[in-house]
Amino acid sequence: MSSTQTAIPSGPSNRRASRSVLVAHGQRKIWVGGDAPVVVQSMTNTDTANAIETAIQIRDLARAGSELVRLTVDRPEAAEAVPYIREQLDKMDVDVPLVGDFHYNGHTLLNDYPECAKALSKYRINPGNVGKGAKRDTQFAQMIEVAARYDKPVRIGVNWGSLDQALLARIMDENAGRAEPWSAQAVMYEALITSAIENAVRAEELGLGRDKIILSCKVSGVQDLIAVYRELAKRCDYPLHLGLTEAGMGSKGIVASTAALSVLLQEGIGDTIRISLTPEPGGDRTKEVVVGQEILQTMGLRKFTPMVIACPGCGRTTSTTFQELADNIQTYLRDSMPEWKKTYPGVEAMNVAVMGCIVNGPGESKHANIGISLPGTGESPAAPVFVDGAKFATLRGERIVEEFQEIVLNYVKKNYSKEYVQN
Numbered sequence: 336m337s338s339t340q341t342a343i344p345s346g347p348s349n350r351r352a353s354r355s356v357l358v359a360h361g362q363r364k365i366w367v368g369g370d371a372p373v374v375v376q377s378m379t380n381t382d383t384a385n386a387i388e389t390a391i392q393i394r395d396l397a398r399a400g401s402e403l404v405r406l407t408v409d410r411p412e413a414a415e416a417v418p419y420i421r422e423q424l425d426k427m428d429v430d431v432p433l434v435g436d437f438h439y440n441g442h443t444l445l446n447d448y449p450e451c452a453k454a455l456s457k458y459r460i461n462p463g464n465v466g467k468g469a470k471r472d473t474q475f476a477q478m479i480e481v482a483a484r485y486d487k488p489v490r491i492g493v494n495w496g497s498l499d500q501a502l503l504a505r506i507m508d509e510n511a512g513r514a515e516p517w518s519a520q521a522v523m524y525e526a527l528i529t530s531a532i533e534n535a536v537r538a539e540e541l542g543l544g545r546d547k548i549i550l551s552c553k554v555s556g557v558q559d560l561i562a563v564y565r566e567l568a569k570r571c572d573y574p575l576h577l578g579l580t581e582a583g584m585g586s587k588g589i590v591a592s593t594a595a596l597s598v599l600l601q602e603g604i605g606d607t608i609r610i611s612l613t614p615e616p617g618g619d620r621t622k623e624v625v626v627g628q629e630i631l632q633t634m635g636l637r638k639f640t641p642m643v644i645a646c647p648g649c650g651r652t653t654s655t656t657f658q659e660l661a662d663n664i665q666t667y668l669r670d671s672m673p674e675w676k677k678t679y680p681g682v683e684a685m686n687v688a689v690m691g692c693i694v695n696g697p698g699e700s701k702h703a704n705i706g707i708s709l710p711g712t713g714e715s716p717a718a719p720v721f722v723d724g725a726k727f728a729t730l731r732g733e734r735i736v737e738e739f740q741e742i743v744l745n746y747v748k749k750n751y752s753k754e755y756v757q758n
């Protein structure tokens with residue numbers, strides 16, 4: 336890099352269309368980049384060496400909608416378990432492609448455990464954790480050679496928590512020679528981007544096809560992520576894996592990921608996403624899949640599950656029926672999707688409104704495929720239901736939740752079943 340370059344500016348990216356990379360397992364083909372929809376992926380948090388526990392979590396992540404699942408391969412026992420995990424998943428009819436996450440010893444594991452290398456559909460290589468000094472280039476080359484041998488794509492995944500220190504020192508030296516040195520932040524951005532692109536170029540020189548490379552440069556700050564990916568997108572046309580690393584727990588993790596990713600996705604940057612949420616103790620790992628899907632669906636980029644439009648409730652909703660119904664319907668729709676996806680194509684585009692009173696209830700319900708307007712405080716205890724904009728029924732009494740669910744199911748059967756659509 337010449338010392339006449341300017342610091343990374345902010346502003347909209349002129350993202351060129353990325354190339355597409357195929358990540359496959361058997362008949363299951365997931366395209367990342369090009370015109371393909373943005374892919375949702377996730378990562379396990381089980382010990383990979385515990386094959387059964389890991390296979391069960393991968394099954395759950397896949398059923399929740401994860402289109403790729405990454406698992407750490409950190410030691411011989413884990414590498415040995417990978418083909419067995421794959422076998423168990425295949426027996427359960429779970430064909431989600433698996434991505435192996437390698438640090439420090441990937442070159443050894445991939446070479447010593449060829450069945451692991453073959454069972455994985457993609458390898459993640461962190462160029463900051465490949466080795467030091469003279470060993471670095473050799474060990475990186477060994478991993479790329481395995482990928483080329485088995486025709487597997489790789490993600491060159493840079494992370495600022497494990498940035499290649501030799502490369503950072505080089506970029507800092509170059510910066511020191513500038514008439515007007517960049518800020519430490521700009522130097523860090525440059526080091527991340529340079530690490531990703533230089534290693535991708537090196538992988539190509541080593542014989543890996545250009546259509547086998549995906550890049551990522553993960554950081555944990557929202558503004559940092561936006562700045563780095565805008566620049567990365569300008570400088571290359573490799574598909575980009577997008578994610579805010581160490582996003583955190585609960586609402587903070589969700590909000591931070593959404594803030595960062597939605598800005599970039601809106602600019603056409605990002606071909607696959609992973610939401611790095613820290614689960615609550617005993618929490619459900621599939622939450623990261625749901626959040627990823629919801630970001631894409633609420634932005635109008637993809638459709639995964641029928642959407643529930645619910646008002647926030649206010650002083651007009653003094654009973655809990657409204658919250659219970661909204662929650663019940665949301666859960667019912669999401670839980671039904673793995674089966675509905677096969678039986679009722681297109682159902683993911685359906686909208687259901689659950690509204691708390693007469694103020695906006697009937698109006699919003701008419702805009703949805705199915706809507707219910709519950710009685711607010713002081714209103715007569717009747718809940719009008721609207722189907723495709725017209726009044727369909729009025730529900731009363733203790734069984735409103737069950738009866739509304741029945742109306743939703745009948746609507747789905749009537750409008751999305753294959754037989755009905757064909758006829």
Ligand code: SF4
Nearest residue numbers: 646648649691692694
């Ligand atoms: S629809 Fe009714 S209950 Fe819901 S927020 Fe508006 S006024 Fe309140």
